[in-house]
Amino acid sequence: MLFDDLEHALAELDRTRLRRRRRVLDSPAGPRVTVDGRQLLSFCGNDYLGLAADSDLVLALAEGARQWGAGSAASHLLGGHLRPHEALEQRLAAFLGMPRALTFATGYMANLAVAPALVGRGDEIFADRLNHASLIDAALLSRAGHRRYPHNDWAALERLLAASTARRKLILTDGVFSMDGDVAPLDRLFALAERFDAWLVVDDAHGFGVLGAQGRGVLSHFGLPASPRLVLMGTLGKAAGVGGAFVAGDERVIEWLISRARSYIFSTAAPPALAAALQKSVDLIEAGDDRRRQLQDLITRLREGLAPLAAQRGWRLADSATAIQPVIVGDNRSALELSAHLERQGIWVPAIRPPTVPEGSSRLRISLSAAHGAADVDALLAALRTMPPTQPETAH
Known part of the structure; x- marks a missing residue:
């Protein structure tokens, strides 16, 4: 019975073109990857500065392993907090201009740590409707009230906050939204947090290393002042090129997370x-203005080429000025067919479908890196122009 249900559920995923399948790479991450014995020009990853295969970073990782071994062997609180962990946290805090930082093995774990530690029953979380799945799960785990406001609609958020009688309030948002590439209005959200005495927790997974002065992220991008009510999460496997995550904020917040954040307390520390290696990565980010300029030039080139093509084909471009450039085509079949067409041309761009994005907004998620060149963007645009027209998928 149990396996019959699973078989039927998997068949339904196939019918609706929603089953996920992994691809195996036989090459390091980068603009060109080897998949199934074939080299493809990749616009898949989040390696925004091209650091994942940077030779200096690879050497730092190898030297770190030689000096400190392969694993940490314990949780941070039970003997697994080694000197490199401490040095990285201090480096991140200084780079961000925050009192303290706390590192985690993954961004998902970092997000699961914060909201449930800061609020609970009788409190309320106010969350953007397009928040990342980890933020949604964190809100549910907190057992606080979970109020979702329309995407980036700070006026709607203001009304919800004004009507709230909760003792503690927490505004929860992505900084750069991972499937749309647009940026939260953090200046407005911070003003509301100040006015209504709320926490503002920001997931800066896709802004850290790319936006702001020397890549300090979305808080720097908006010029927000240091504030005890600001809590910042950033991942270290995207622009930073390695892996893991951090939470940065007030000294008291970090101390509280060390004692109360379950995903921190009950997890083995990262190697x-x-x-x-990440200490070297922060150095490269800080000195990476040339990389960020290259990335911005590619974003502009791509958007200028996509605009007339999208108008001709009936596709929609997201309002994004970041490295994430979605081409929204609508139904699942069209997105998969467009992705397959590009792969036949030697270009890999993933099709993103529900539940990752809302129904009817399936898309190609084009992700740019400073390691790409102008010729790479031109090749992608040329391949998109050769896509035959498709008929929209009809419901059955």
């Missing part, structure tokens, strides 16, 4: 070699 110390990763922390050693």
Whole structure:
């Protein structure tokens, strides 16, 4: 019975073109990857600065492993907090201009740590409707009231906050939204947090390393002042090129997370070699203005080429000025067919479908890196122009 249900459920995923399948790469991450014995020009990853295969970073990782071994062997609180972990946290805090930082093995774990530690029953979380799945799960785990406001609609958020009688309030948002590439109005959200005495928790997974002065992220991008009510999460496997995540904020917030954040307390610390490499990564980010300029030039080139093509084909471009450039085509079949057409041309761009994005907004998610060149963007645009027209998928 149980397996019959699973078989039927899997068949339904196939019918609706929603089953996920992994691809195996036989090459390091980068603009060109080898998949199934074939080299493809990739616009898949989140390696925004091209650091994942950077030779200096690879050497730092190898040296970290030689000096500190392969694993941490314990949780941070039970003997697994090694000197590279401590040095990385201090480096991140100084780079961000925050009192303290706390590192995690993954961004998902970092997000699961914060909201449930800061609010609970009788409190309320006010969350953007397009927040990442980890933020949604964190809100549910907190057991606080979960109020969702329309995407980036700070006026609607203001009304919800004004009507709330909760003792503690927490505004929860992505900084850069991972499927649309647009940026939250953090200046407005911070003003509301100040006015209504709320926490403002920001997931900066896709802004850290790319936006703001020297890549300091979305808080720097908006010029927000240091505030005890600001809590910042950032991942270290995207623009930073390695892996893991951090939470940065007030000294008291970090101390509270160390004692009360379950995903921190009950997890083995990441390998110390990763922390050693990430110290080098922060150096490269800080000195990476040339990389960020290259990335911005590619974003402009791509958008200028996509605009007339989208108008001709009936596609919609998201209002994004970041490295994430979605081409929204609508139904699942059209997105999959467009992705397959590009792969036949030697270009890999993933099709993103529900539940990752809302129904009717399936898309190609084009992700740019400073390691791409202008010729790569031109090749992608040329391949998109050769896509035959398709008929929209009809419901059955």
